[in-house]
Amino acid sequence: MSLAASRRPVLADVVGRPATRLRALAVDAALVATGVAFVALLAKASFFIGPIPITGQTLGVIVVGAALGARRGATALTAYLLAGLAGIPVFAGPIAGPAYVLAPSFGFVLGFIPAAAIAGWFAERAWDRRPALAFVGFVAASIVPFLVGVPYMAAVLALVLGQEVTLPGVLGAGVWPFVLPGLMKAAAAALLIPATWALVRAVDRRSRR
Template identity: 40%
Template sequence: MTDAIDATLAAALWPTRRSLRFARDAALAFGGALALVVSAKIQVPFTPVPMTLQTLVVLALGAAYGSRLAAATVGLYLLEGLLGLPVFAGALAGPAYMVGPTGGFLAGFLVAAALVGALAERGWHRSWALLLAAMALGHVAIFALGFAWLAVLIGPGHAFAYGVAPFVLATIVKTLLACALVGAAWSALDRAPRL
């Protein structure tokens, strides 16, 4: 019987013995954290929350890695930022940045990665409709935490006006793109000849 971890896209693309799983997962976590750094730097400047490609990467990591590895990957990324490495959208990092306007969105990344990963482990990645639903739920988690924290800082009306409304169209596009990327990877894997 295949366990949930072995049912992920990452495990299917990079199968390994159980004894080597930690090394594979560590390499994937560092690679995923690097993808998050790059996606943070691809941005449309916006105040108080920049528009980046990070949510696309978070959703794709969740769907490809599964809940534990995706959460660990996002956790590694957040730890790098907490320690002051310039991994976020702006030039700043550290504890003060993480409790600023984007703090709720950063926490939402962790929840969304785990949520999308858990749904993917339950087979939601094998249906385009369910994969799209999982990724939409991931984006809802990101926005719920992001809005809630931003509302504490600047009030609910401003939080919605500056932290939610401007991102709706981009969110739809990023959700569809992440779904298409992960779905296409599974389709290609399913069509690949078995060795």
């Protein structure tokens, strides 16, 4: 069985697909824009404990990826990144515009794109229907921004800000403080998305009566 054949509908597919390609593109654009706004809103729920803030962004990334699917989720987070670089204040801190590429946290924003795609990939295989499976998939997606963001943060601290960088210092600034919040956000998404699916099924059953 091919990967394409194994794809299951995600929550965004509940809205249905318009008959014409132009209308389908319009629906996808609206979904992507909604995803950008959702992540931007959660980004403002943040506080800094060092060079990297604890924010609601990862929760937004997971929810957007799972709800929209891999392709639209990655597109939404790409649009989110481009909006911030264009100067729209969508990131966690007050900085926006091209200069944000020199911020220690920019690598995490880059990592949001594949993270959304991975959350969407799991959702397209129905892992988002059960909390336990959803939690596993969402934790996997949550790890991805660290794989990009931590090395990027270390490079910015050393090469741009001229700070001494050590492995314990990097882990203390960019990994350990985020483990528990990350697990909590993955758990929240693993409750929210399956609960939304349960609501969709309940509404569908009532409409068939």
